[in-house]
Amino acid sequence: MATEGRAKTAEQQERSQKQVFIVGSKGIPANYGGFETFVEKLTQHQKSSQIRYHVVRMSDQKGRFEYNGVNCINIKVPPMGPAKAVYYDLAGLEYCIQYCKNRPWIQNPIFYVLACRIGPFIAPYKRRIQQLGGTLYVNPDGHEWKREKWSVPVRRYWKFSERFMVKYADLLICDSKNIEQYILEEYKQYHPKTTYIAYGADTHPSRLRDDDPKYLDWMSKRGLRPNEYYLVVGRFVPENNYLTMLQEFMRSNTKKDFALITNVSRHFLQQLQEKTNFQKDSRIHFVGTVYDYELLKKIRENAYGYFHGHEVGGTNPSLLEALATTDLNLLLDVGFNREVAEDGAVYWTKQQGSLSHLIDQVDHFTPEQIHQLGKKAKQRIHQGYTWDFIVDQYENLFLR
Structure with missing residues (x-):
């Protein structure tokens, strides 16, 4: 009976909150990376009790745990070289979709994908998100396809992938006005819907004194x-x-x-x-x-x-x-x-x-x-x- 009561409480909570699933960072707790810091700060500074965050994280083991009041989901990723990030994003998105499918009381979930790594595969996932009554938000990040660290074929893939993420996103959240303008001009044939929300910074001085x-x-x-x-x-x-x-x-x-x-x-x-x-x-x-x-x-x-x-x-x-x-x-x-x-x-x-x-x-x-x-x-x-x-x-x- 106690278990049934807890299940009902969880269901009631999930009915009353907006469920937001974040895919694409390496996860929290974070000690590196821009997207990781973003997710850490977004959840750390959370003000509204009406939002429940679910954050996918790259791990060497499966499982879930709570951190910052967030449902953290471990995705076990095999060593696959450059394809590792693509596999991780797809596996994370698959988990989140299944999570909602198994809880039909979740209304209008938001799936927020950070970066444009999975464009060639996104169409069927978008259809499933729509069937759930959900929406797909995408942060296009920067010009990944310009980075010299990637080989020419990989850069072509990033550009190709970006195009499909823009095409299928319900909303693109750009952390730079320049990136937003680029998306609107480069992909105007898709009539992309965009908004601008910047990245944040910590404004507190160091706790260390000059003579520390x-x-x-x-x-x-x-x-x-x-x-x-x-x-x-x-x-x-x-x-x-x-x-x-x-x-x-x-x-x-x-x-x-x-x-x-x-x-x-x-x-x-x-x-x-x-x-x-x-x-x-x-x-x-x-x-x-x-x-x-x-x-x-x-x-x-x-x-x-x-x-x-x-x-x-x-x-x-x-x-x-x-x-x-x-x-x-x-x-x-x-x-x-x-x-x-x-x-x-x-x-x-x-x-x-x-x-x-x-x-x-x-x-x-x-x-x-x-x-x-x-x-x-x-x-x-x-x-x-x-x-x-x-x-x-x-x-x-x-x-x-």
Whole structure:
């Protein structure tokens, strides 16, 4: 009887709440990745009790558990190389559809797929979602098909897949206005329905003090001094323009250091060494990765300036974090970056001499000039990129 009572309570709850199934992140708890952080923050900052989230997660075992008040669903994925992500998304979506099918009392569920990996297979899933009375939302992410890390056939697949995800989505949620405009123009034959909801940023200062032993020890071991280094944090891939940043930094006359926090790939590192000989410049420090969030935030806060060379994708999480913490930000001049920072940063191009000249220029900025840029950058984050604001927008959308 007690079991029957609990089942009825669960059914009553699922009848009264909007059921939202999120597929495409590696899952939560998260300690990496943009989509993973998004799902973590979306559920962590949840305000409405009318929404019940179900989050698919990649795992080496099956099962379900509760985290952040979320139904977390483990999907066991065999090692399959590049096809692993496609298999994972399809298996996750299949599970979520079956979950609703086995609970006919669930009304109008939302299936929110992050990224466009499963386009060639999406049509039959869309039909089944419609049969359930559900809707398919898609986050198109950035220009995955432009990333140099992929071979030409894989890039063609991403582009092909994107087209079908746009065609079959009931709604595309774009985290960049530039991406939204691209979707509307590139796929106008499908009359895509889009909305813009940005990515969020944490606006709280680091819990570590400037004299915290953890921070001082990290700095000392890497030969860095507060406010005497330029910084970059990001994936170690060609489209983030490490080559340009290294070449231009070496051309500059700055006496400051350049700290690169990244997960180094030996092959790409070797290519950069051959093209730049950066290892002969004592100012350049590859310092590995930093997974301690408060430490990383303190490293950002005490950088003299931050370089951002991303040119593929939508609203980039590392850019938002930089604008929220570092006062002086030097950004590659592309639409994605200008859209976010506006006049709260200074800009460079890939043309030879552009960044090196800018470095020499900002090296002589007054503290007041830097403070004013930092103030504008933080205003941009507070205006439209706080997690509270982003979560409000998502909850309003899901409940509408």
